[in-house]
Amino acid sequence: MSEKIKNFTIILLTGSFLVLFPLWGIIQSDQKESISERRPLAQLPEITKESVLSGKFMTDFEKYTLDQFPLRENFRTIKAFATLKLFSQKDNNHLYLENGFISKLDYPINIESIEYATNRFRFIYNNYISGKDINVYLSLIPDKNYFLASEFGYPSINYQQFFDYVTEKMDYSQYIDIVHLLEVHDYYRTDTHWRQERIVDVAKYLAEKMGTKVTGVYQKNKVPLPFYGVYYGHLALPLPADELYYLNNPEIEGGTVYDYETDTHIPIYDFQKVYGKDPYELFLSGSKSLLKINNPNAASEKELIVFRDSFASSLAPLLMEGYSTITLVDIRYISPNILKKFISFEHQDVLFLYSTSVLNNSNTLK
Amino acid sequence: MLFSSIPFLYYFLPCVLTLYFIVPKQMKNGVLFLSSLVFYGWGEPKYLIFMLISITQGYFFGILIEKYRGTKRSKLFLAVSVILSLFMLGYFKYTDFFISNFNAVTGLSIPLLKVTLPIGISFYTFQILSYSVDVYRNEVKAQKNYLDLATYIAMFPQLVAGPIVRYSEIEKQLKSRTHTVENTAKGIRRFLIGLAKKILIANLLGQGIASFQASDSKSVLFCWLYAISYMLHIYFDFSGYSDMAIGLGQILGFHFPENFDYPYISKSITEFWRRWHISLGSWFRDYLYIPLGGNRVGKARWFLNIFLVWAATGFWHGAQWTFILWGILFAVLLIIEKMWLLPFLKKAKVFNHLYVLLIVAISFVIFDAPSITQAFSLIADMFGVGGLPFISLESVYYLQNYAVILILAAIGATPIVKKLLNSAKKKKFLNVILQIVEPVFLVILLALCTAFLVDGSFNPFLYFRF
Numbered sequence: 001m002s003e004k005i006k007n008f009t010i011i012l013l014t015g016s017f018l019v020l021f022p023l024w025g026i027i028q029s030d031q032k033e034s035i036s037e038r039r040p041l042a043q044l045p046e047i048t049k050e051s052v053l054s055g056k057f058m059t060d061f062e063k064y065t066l067d068q069f070p071l072r073e074n075f076r077t078i079k080a081f082a083t084l085k086l087f088s089q090k091d092n093n094h095l096y097l098e099n100g101f102i103s104k105l106d107y108p109i110n111i112e113s114i115e116y117a118t119n120r121f122r123f124i125y126n127n128y129i130s131g132k133d134i135n136v137y138l139s140l141i142p143d144k145n146y147f148l149a150s151e152f153g154y155p156s157i158n159y160q161q162f163f164d165y166v167t168e169k170m171d172y173s174q175y176i177d178i179v180h181l182l183e184v185h186d187y188y189r190t191d192t193h194w195r196q197e198r199i200v201d202v203a204k205y206l207a208e209k210m211g212t213k214v215t216g217v218y219q220k221n222k223v224p225l226p227f228y229g230v231y232y233g234h235l236a237l238p239l240p241a242d243e244l245y246y247l248n249n250p251e252i253e254g255g256t257v258y259d260y261e262t263d264t265h266i267p268i269y270d271f272q273k274v275y276g277k278d279p280y281e282l283f284l285s286g287s288k289s290l291l292k293i294n295n296p297n298a299a300s301e302k303e304l305i306v307f308r309d310s311f312a313s314s315l316a317p318l319l320m321e322g323y324s325t326i327t328l329v330d331i332r333y334i335s336p337n338i339l340k341k342f343i344s345f346e347h348q349d350v351l352f353l354y355s356t357s358v359l360n361n362s363n364t365l366k
Numbered sequence: 367m368l369f370s371s372i373p374f375l376y377y378f379l380p381c382v383l384t385l386y387f388i389v390p391k392q393m394k395n396g397v398l399f400l401s402s403l404v405f406y407g408w409g410e411p412k413y414l415i416f417m418l419i420s421i422t423q424g425y426f427f428g429i430l431i432e433k434y435r436g437t438k439r440s441k442l443f444l445a446v447s448v449i450l451s452l453f454m455l456g457y458f459k460y461t462d463f464f465i466s467n468f469n470a471v472t473g474l475s476i477p478l479l480k481v482t483l484p485i486g487i488s489f490y491t492f493q494i495l496s497y498s499v500d501v502y503r504n505e506v507k508a509q510k511n512y513l514d515l516a517t518y519i520a521m522f523p524q525l526v527a528g529p530i531v532r533y534s535e536i537e538k539q540l541k542s543r544t545h546t547v548e549n550t551a552k553g554i555r556r557f558l559i560g561l562a563k564k565i566l567i568a569n570l571l572g573q574g575i576a577s578f579q580a581s582d583s584k585s586v587l588f589c590w591l592y593a594i595s596y597m598l599h600i601y602f603d604f605s606g607y608s609d610m611a612i613g614l615g616q617i618l619g620f621h622f623p624e625n626f627d628y629p630y631i632s633k634s635i636t637e638f639w640r641r642w643h644i645s646l647g648s649w650f651r652d653y654l655y656i657p658l659g660g661n662r663v664g665k666a667r668w669f670l671n672i673f674l675v676w677a678a679t680g681f682w683h684g685a686q687w688t689f690i691l692w693g694i695l696f697a698v699l700l701i702i703e704k705m706w707l708l709p710f711l712k713k714a715k716v717f718n719h720l721y722v723l724l725i726v727a728i729s730f731v732i733f734d735a736p737s738i739t740q741a742f743s744l745i746a747d748m749f750g751v752g753g754l755p756f757i758s759l760e761s762v763y764y765l766q767n768y769a770v771i772l773i774l775a776a777i778g779a780t781p782i783v784k785k786l787l788n789s790a791k792k793k794k795f796l797n798v799i800l801q802i803v804e805p806v807f808l809v810i811l812l813a814l815c816t817a818f819l820v821d822g823s824f825n826p827f828l829y830f831r832f
Contacts, residue, residue: 002801007551009805014554015380017812022376058373058408065372069820079817087570088770090763093821107760108582155583155760236821 024070031068036076036233038277041067076236084237090154095235098152101189102231102239103144109157109165110360117362118169121352124307124336125172128345137210138173140166141311141355143192147184162356173352176209178202188242191229192357193280196314197245203318210349212302212322218247223271227279244279251320254297260290260342261333268293268317283313289333290342293317298324303348307331309358332358335366367408369557369610370564372819378405382522386618387545395517395540398618405522406485413484416454421516423450424494425509428501432508440502447498455491458483463685486526488682490519492649497533499653506534514540523614527607529625529645536620543619553616558808558815560609565815567775568603569822571595574768575734581760588761589748593727595768596734598775601630604643630779633718634711635699635725646682650675673697683733688741692733699725 033040045051045060052058069075083092090096094105129136140163149156159179167175186198194202200216207214226241246269259266266285273281284291293316304319305327306312316326327343358365367374382401389397407414427447434440462478469476497515500506509515515533518540524531578584578592608625615622629641639647658671673694680693703711711718728745735741746752777783790796 004547006801006804007547010551010554010808011547013805013809014558014812017809018376018380021816022380025376053411055410058367062371062373065376066820069372069376069816072820075813075817075820078813079821082566082814082817086770087774089570090767153759153763153766155763 021070025065025068028068028070033277034067034072034233035277036073036228036236038230038233044068073236077238080236092236093234095231096148096152096154097235097237097239098148098154099184100239101144101148101184101187102229102235103148103154104192104231104234104357105149105154105156106143106145106357106360107155107157109162110362111165113360113362114162114165114169117354117359117365118166120331120336120362120365121170121307124331124339125170127336128339128343129350130172132345133347134345135210135349136173137176137206137349137351138167138170139176139178139206139351139353140359141194141353142179142182143355143357144184144187146179146356147182157356157360159356162360166359170352174209176206178205181205188227188229188280190232190239190242191227191280192231192355193229193311193314195245196247196283196318199315200247200318203315206315206351207319207322210304210322210351212300214319214321216318218249218252218318221246221248223274223279223282225274225279229280230278244274244282246282247318249321251295251297252317255293255295255317255320257284258292258294259285259288260292261288266291280310280313284316284328286310286313287330287333288328289330291328293320293326293328295320295324295326298322300324303327305329305343305345305348305350307350307352307354309353309355311355312353315353331366332364333366367405369607369614370561370569370815370819372816373408374405375561375816375819378408383617395513398521399513399517402517402520402522402525406520406525409485410482413482413487416458416484416487417490417520418516420451420454420490420494421519422512423447424497424519425512425515428498428508428515429510431498431501435502435504444498444502448495451491451495451498455487457481458487460681460685489528489530490525492530492646493519493533496530496649496653500532500534506537509533509537509540521615521620523611523618523620524622527604527611528643529608529611529623530649531622531645532649535623539620545619549619550617553613553618555613555804555808556616557610557613558811560606560611560613561815562811563602563606563609563778565818566811567771567778568599568606569818570771571599571602571768571775574764574771575599577764583758583760584747585754585758585761586747586750586756588758588764589744589754591761591764591768592744593731593748594772597630597723597727597730598772598779600730600733601626601779602775628779628781630723630726631719631781632722633714634703634708635696635722636703636708638722638726639696639700646679650679650682654678669701672701676700687738688732688735691738691741692729695729695732 030043031041032043042060042063044064045057047057050056051060080092083089084097091105095102096105125136142159145154145156146159148154163175163177163179167173181202182194182199187194197220200218204214204216223244223246225244227244228241232239232241252268255268257266257268258264266288268284269282270285271282273279273285278286280286287310298321300322302323303325304323306316307329308316309330309332312328316328319326325348327348329339329343367378369375378401382397385401386394386397403414406417424447427443427450430443431440431447434443458481462480465476465478468474497506497509497519501508509518518531518533518536521531574595575592578588578595581588605626612622612624623645625643625645627641627644629638632638632641655671655675658674659667660671661668663671676693676697677690678693679696680689680691683689683692711721714721728748731744731748732738732741735744743752747754750756787800790800
């Protein structure tokens with residue numbers, strides 16, 4: 001190849017790249033949302049005198065071009081490969097892949113965040129529980145880093161210090177340690193959550209420690225669709241999907257769930273959600289501020305209130321056998337200040353069930 | 367607008383280049399000027415007016431300086447032009463610095479103005495200053511065509527981050543320039559290499575630096591990792607931007623001066639400053655150091671000149687004491703080298719390189735520090751004085767995480783690859799291979815850079831605010 005042909009080739013190839021992609025972007029219809037990242041994508045901003053003068057149009061246009069770039073998902077995969085393989089970096093977008101599991105770096109311990117969360121819990125205790133004949137329990141769910149980080153050389157929080165700190169701050173509660181019952185295979189490979197079909201022992205243990213009984217006999221059902229968890233899209237690497245199972249027994253099948261938000265009854269397993277952007281929302285329909293599970297087949301009159309994050313969505317149905325009602329409160333979506341409008345704290349047991357990742361990043365708690 | 371952004375690469379650049387190459391010769395400067403206004407106004411449209419005011423005063427005073435050359439009026443017009451330029455720069459860049467220091471000394475609490483620094487003001491102000499002085503010195507003729515002068519000052523490839531192009535260097539090219547396939551291809555190659563330096567090396571190292579700054583589990587190793595990363599980051603960030611500017615200039619038919627020449631292979635600080643930000647160093651030499659008398663004065667005055675020039679160089683980088691200290695550090699080192707050290711450094715084989723790298727690494731710790739106290743604290747930590755552990759899990763993690771990038775960056779900061787390629791080109795077979803591989807390699811680089819831009823949001827540019 002002569003120098004002249006080479007020069008022509010350089011101009012032709014790079015010129016085509018720079019011209020064809022924006023043309024493609026203009027021709028293709030804009031996407032509304034990114035399935036893999038589970039977020040809405042930026043749309044073409046409106047151009048006004050104010051938006052141009054303030055620079056807002058330019059900022060929004062840049063976001064739009066990034067979000068609507070042709071073959072965006074493929075480019076993200078190229079970037080992930082380059083980061084992890086070419087540059088041998090250990091994480092991409094703070095996510096790492098070890099042993100087939102994707103985990104998100106989450107360190108150091110955010111004392112301020114834990115303080116904030118435990119102060120909110122203290123508020124609940126002081127205003128609704130203190131002085132009443134109510135048993136208060138606390139259980140903490142480690143994230144996948146607990147099982148992967150130190151083994152594979154990733155920095156992670158000091159979990160013992162974390163647990164000690166939270167239990168010390170919540171000295172009004174009885175701590176139920178479930179960590180010894182868990183291993184990394186109890187979590188989805190591509191998602192942050194634990195697998196319902198693998199935490200029966202956790203449910204039994206919690207029930208036992210809270211003075212009730214769960215037999216742990218369930219029928220295991222498989223969702224006939226691949227499950228790509230939240231980390232799958234963020235890491236942007238082509239990985240095999242997880243399998244999504246749900247467990248049934250007579251209590252679960254006969255139970256009802258009241259959603260205070262919508263004043264309606266919703267299913268325990270919402271199969272429509274399996275087709276949505278987050279199939280884990282199968283369990284109790286995902287993000288809900290306040291739910292009450294009624295179990296007419298309960299052998300016990302015991303009632304439970306769970307202050308929780310999304311991990312409890314898959315656990316709560318497994319506890320139904322031991323309680324006539326389970327109230328689930330997610331204070332990320334409802335302020336604790338207004339709980340008395342909906343819940344009468346009298347004789348129930350109360351369980352604070354939180355994952356370490358939510359407590360270490362608790363700014364969304366109200 | 368950043369070169370390393372999707373709107374620039376995939377919207378602005380194709381449109382501007384298409385328009386530029388299809389319009390007749392006499393309209394090319396018009397296209398360049400208008401596109402430069404769009405480029406500049408994209409980020410901060412309200413600051414366009416200040417740039418236009420600066421250009422206009424430079425234009426009129428240039429004509430007046432020339433008209434009254436040899437008279438006192440000429441000097442007066444030069445002084446007015448220089449004062450106007452420096453006032454504009456001083457107001458936006460240094461007012462709050464002086465107010466806060468005045469407050470600190472007097473105990474008063476005069477409110478800060480908190481004005482936003484217009485992008486590239488330090489660069490275009492210096493170009494206007496050099497133009498006015500050059501006209502006064504009769505080194506160039508005053509530009510009578512407003513559009514040509516405005517095109518020179520506002521030209522988007524070098525507007526926001528240099529190199530600081532002298533009017534004399536492109537005076538002829540503003541009137542007539544040739545566009546060849548060879549130059550365009552070379553320009554594309556230079557631009558893409560600069561883009562890759564910025565996105566694939568500097569930005570990634572920048573992420574590591576941000577992690578260090580956010581970490582509360584520092585160690586001696588982590589501090590060194592930061593210092594080395596920052597040193598490489600700032601080089602790849604700034605030289606990458608200069609490469610992009612020079613490459614774009616080449617595509618448009620201009621020949622901008624080189625701004626970096628592998629500074630980290632220097633054997634002395636004197637040599638380092640001949641290789642680092644060359645256009646700024648030569649600007650201060652020609653427009654401050656020499657007018658002050660340079661080295662053709664007594665020793666005390668010579669030292670003073672060096673101090674003034676390097677304090678000004680530091681201050682140019684930012685309105686903080688850290689930058690002034692950074693400049694003065696180099697002044698001291700340059701004096702020591704000129705007086706005693708240079709002969710020794712010439713003989714020392716490896717020590718001279720280590721000496722330069724160590725000094726530069728430490729200097730950039732000062733450069734990057736939010737305050738002098740924090741700079742000294744970090745330097746103390748680097749040498750184990752701060753009581754930090756030597757190593758931590760986090761530092762080992764980041765060392766592993768950035769090892770390949772650091773090695774690539776270290777190799778890329780030397781002329782090794784360039785030398786290897788040049789020797790390969792001399793062999794016929796390898797040359798044929800290289801001719802085939804080069805276009806493919808450049809497209810892969812572009813695709814990789816695009817992938818990182820599409821996925822990432824970490825894309826700041828360090829010299830944008832200088």
